[in-house]
Amino acid sequence: MKHNSLIHGKSRTSMSGAGGFSLIEMLIGSAVFIVVLLALYIILDTSQRDYASGAVRSDVQENVRVVLESMARELRMAGYAPVDSPHADCPAVPLEQPCGVTALTSSSVTFQADLDGNNLTDRVVYAFVPPADPTRPCDSIDPATVGRITRSGQSWTAGAWSPVTPSAYDIAQCVKTMTVTSYDGAGVATTTPASVRRIKISITGEENARGQGPRAYTLSTDIQLRNL
Numbered sequence: 001m002k003h004n005s006l007i008h009g010k011s012r013t014s015m016s017g018a019g020g021f022s023l024i025e026m027l028i029g030s031a032v033f034i035v036v037l038l039a040l041y042i043i044l045d046t047s048q049r050d051y052a053s054g055a056v057r058s059d060v061q062e063n064v065r066v067v068l069e070s071m072a073r074e075l076r077m078a079g080y081a082p083v084d085s086p087h088a089d090c091p092a093v094p095l096e097q098p099c100g101v102t103a104l105t106s107s108s109v110t111f112q113a114d115l116d117g118n119n120l121t122d123r124v125v126y127a128f129v130p131p132a133d134p135t136r137p138c139d140s141i142d143p144a145t146v147g148r149i150t151r152s153g154q155s156w157t158a159g160a161w162s163p164v165t166p167s168a169y170d171i172a173q174c175v176k177t178m179t180v181t182s183y184d185g186a187g188v189a190t191t192t193p194a195s196v197r198r199i200k201i202s203i204t205g206e207e208n209a210r211g212q213g214p215r216a217y218t219l220s221t222d223i224q225l226r227n228l
Contacts, residue, residue, distance in 0.1 A: 063174075070171065071223075079228040100228040106181075107178050123153065128175065133145055148175060176206050181200045183196070201220065
């Protein structure tokens with residue numbers, strides 16, 4: 001409302017009751033702000049979950065890939081070893097055909113090769129150790145849920161394997177399965193270690209990202225034992 005007053009002979013106009021936000025306007029503004037804030041939170045949370053899932057998936061796949069490459073590299077050398085003297089696990093092998101694969105199951109393989117070039121035969125065992133509780137997703141802080149692939153090794157020194165009792169250590173964790181399939185020279189599946197000339201290994205790893213169900217990823221490799 002305008003008020004006219006005369007001050008020192010001059011007319012002055014003043015304003016009273018200056019306009020502001022009404023309660024309804026403030027409530028509507030607050031509601032819009034909350035909606036926008038909630039939308040931003042949902043977008044951010046979704047992005048974080050997608051990023052976490054992608055990072056975990058990448059880690060799982062990379063872990064499985066590295067393990068497969070390492071196993072394949074060593075297995076390709078099976079049979080590349082000097083025959084120092086007949087070993088207890090392959091006593092009848094002639095000098096021109098040293099031991100290659102000496103034991104295997106559907107989830108483990110044992111082989112011999114001179115892996116470090118020191119003219120001593122090495123015996124290596126890769127094995128899958130399933131989780132004690134396979135019904136739950138892998139959780140690194142709960143050992144009962146963690147499936148593993150282990151590696152142990154010995155060297156044939158002075159007529160005996162050393163160390164006498166090798167220690168197996170983990171080369172992969174959060175593994176659901178490892179399948180070893182062996183073939184002879186004709187490509188026929190075989191379970192006879194001395195006949196093995198090709199091995200296929202499949203490993204299934206599991207990711208467990210926040211806010212999502214566990215997902216499994218399988219990678220495989222086909223290994224030709226070129227020294228046998």
